Amino acid sequence: MSLEDKIDQLKGAVKEGVGKISGDVKAEKEGAAEQATAKAKEVAEDAKKVAEEAAEKASAKAKEVAGNVKDALEGTLDGVKNILNKDKE
Numbered sequence: 001m002s003l004e005d006k007i008d009q010l011k012g013a014v015k016e017g018v019g020k021i022s023g024d025v026k027a028e029k030e031g032a033a034e035q036a037t038a039k040a041k042e043v044a045e046d047a048k049k050v051a052e053e054a055a056e057k058a059s060a061k062a063k064e065v066a067g068n069v070k071d072a073l074e075g076t077l078d079g080v081k082n083i084l085n086k087d088k089e
Helices: 003-022 025-088
Strands: none
16 A cells, blocks of 8 residues: 555545535535545555465465475486386396
8 A cells, every 4th residue: 555545545534524514516526536536546556465475475386386296206207217126137
């Protein structure tokens, strides 16, 4: 959540309030729209951060799983080699 978005929300609230007090329906609606736009930007930024963190965690987990699979395959390959070498003896 950025300070700019919070400031834009505050500006919208002030504009909406002034519109209500003065009876200026257009200013009131514009203020409400400005608040909603700033809030949507804030929510989008938060969602982006959450998605980036989730992607980082998923990537780390995928690397871990890939390492485990590699280790298991190498162990299996070593076992097969041992069996084949015993057959040659």
